[in-house]
Amino acid sequence: MADAQIFTGKNVEEAIAEGLRALGLSQTEVEIEIISRGSRGIFGLGSEPAQVRIKPRPVSAAPQLEPTIVSAPPSSEAPQQRDAGRRPAAVSEAETVSQVIETSDAVSAIAETEDAEEVEQIETAERSSAEEEEQLAQLASELLDNVVRLMGFEARVVAEWREPDADNEQRYLLLDLHGKDLNLLIGRRGETLNNLQYLVRLMVNQRLHRWKNIVVDVEGYRRRRMEHLSQLALRSAQQVAQTGRALALEPMPASERRIIHLTLRDHPDVITESSGEGERRKVHILPRKSA
Numbered sequence: 001m002a003d004a005q006i007f008t009g010k011n012v013e014e015a016i017a018e019g020l021r022a023l024g025l026s027q028t029e030v031e032i033e034i035i036s037r038g039s040r041g042i043f044g045l046g047s048e049p050a051q052v053r054i055k056p057r058p059v060s061a062a063p064q065l066e067p068t069i070v071s072a073p074p075s076s077e078a079p080q081q082r083d084a085g086r087r088p089a090a091v092s093e094a095e096t097v098s099q100v101i102e103t104s105d106a107v108s109a110i111a112e113t114e115d116a117e118e119v120e121q122i123e124t125a126e127r128s129s130a131e132e133e134e135q136l137a138q139l140a141s142e143l144l145d146n147v148v149r150l151m152g153f154e155a156r157v158v159a160e161w162r163e164p165d166a167d168n169e170q171r172y173l174l175l176d177l178h179g180k181d182l183n184l185l186i187g188r189r190g191e192t193l194n195n196l197q198y199l200v201r202l203m204v205n206q207r208l209h210r211w212k213n214i215v216v217d218v219e220g221y222r223r224r225r226m227e228h229l230s231q232l233a234l235r236s237a238q239q240v241a242q243t244g245r246a247l248a249l250e251p252m253p254a255s256e257r258r259i260i261h262l263t264l265r266d267h268p269d270v271i272t273e274s275s276g277e278g279e280r281r282k283v284h285i286l287p288r289k290s291a
Contacts, residue, residue, distance in 0.1 A: 004033075004055035012037055012050045019054040031055045133161055136204070137173055140214055143203050144175050147196070148185070155179035162215075167226055167259060172213035175200070182218050190225060193218060194255055226259055233263040236285050241269035246286040251276065257283050 007022065009015030012034055020027065031054070038050035137159040148155050155177040162174050177185065186193045197216035204212055215222065232249070240247050249260065257274055260283045264272050271288050274281055 004031075004053050006035065006051055006053050008049040008051050010038070010049060012052060015050045015052045016054070019052060023054065023056065025056060029057055031057060133173070136208070136212060137161070139207060140173060140175055140200060140204050140212075144177070144196075144200050144216060147199065148177065151185075153179065153182060153185060155182055155185075167222070167255075167262070168213060168215065170213055172215050174215050174217060176217045176219065178219055186218050186221050189253055189256065190221065191253055193221065194253060225256070229256055229259045230263045233260045233285075237264050237267050237270045240285045240287055244287050246284055249283045249285070251280050251282045254281075257281070260285075 005019065005023070007015050007019035009018050016027070016032060019032075020030070023030065033053040033055075035051040035053055036048065038048050141157040141159045145155075145157050148157075156179060158176045158178060160174050160176070162168070162172055164170050164172075184192070185196065187195075193216060197214065200216055201212070201214050204214060217223075236247050236249065252260070261272050261274075264270055264285065267288075269288050270285050272283055272285055274283050276282050
């Protein structure tokens with residue numbers, strides 16, 4: 001009979017199912033040892049697959065109604081290899097953060113709003129005293145530092161209160177992360193960064209029981225991205241005004257679509273609107289009709 005083999009999956013159940021399929025056996029015909037239950041990490045970072053060792057039972061062994069499943073204690077046999085350049089898995093305390101937010105997709109779904117609200121809605125937040133702002137900055141910085149550390153990164157949080165700007169219609173607390181190899185915290189088009197920002201806002205809100213405008217950034221990424229999107233919007237608007245033909249931009253997350261809308265809100269020759277659902281939602285730039 002074949003020796004024991006190791007199989008992986010997103011979770012233990014999937015790993016066992018994959019092993020049984022590959023071996024062509026049922027659970028009553030094998031012995032199953034759980035090597036690792038895996039880890040989903042935070043926002044998909046530091047995740048590891050579940051691993052099980054499956055060994056066919058000897059033909060002479062008496063059949064059992066239930067399979068034997070053993071959880072192996074930690075040992076030197078447990079796989080510890082990781083791909084080059086990959087971040088280490090978050091430590092066990094990261095489960096506390098994972099319970100607040102299950103997946104980055106769930107965060108994005110909650111944070112997603114209609115574009116009209118993105119442009120017109122202004123969150124109501126009371127102006128805090130200097131002492132309250134200092135306390136809030138310290139609290140938010142500590143929370144962000146803990147989350148980033150649990151995700152396996154080493155970074156320094158620089159907190160600073162900023163006055164309203166093109167992307168924030170009221171005074172806000174900027175938490176800018178500085179360190180090495182932090183690009184993974186930005187993610188594709190800033191999606192991971194947006195999820196991290198949402199999580200910090202949520203945790204602060206749970207502590208203070210009131211909404212505060214907190215912006216999380218990585219070494220000035222948001223400012224550079226905002227400048228790029230504003231320039232893109234103006235160039236596209238010029239093209240639409242010259243040709244008279246509507247233009248659709250690439251799909252963008254809600255925060256980036258908002259920048260396009262705000263940049264062109266008072267443009268004399270074009271208007272903007274959005275269409276599509278979820279990740280495929282995009283901004284359309286159309287010629288402004290003459291009165």
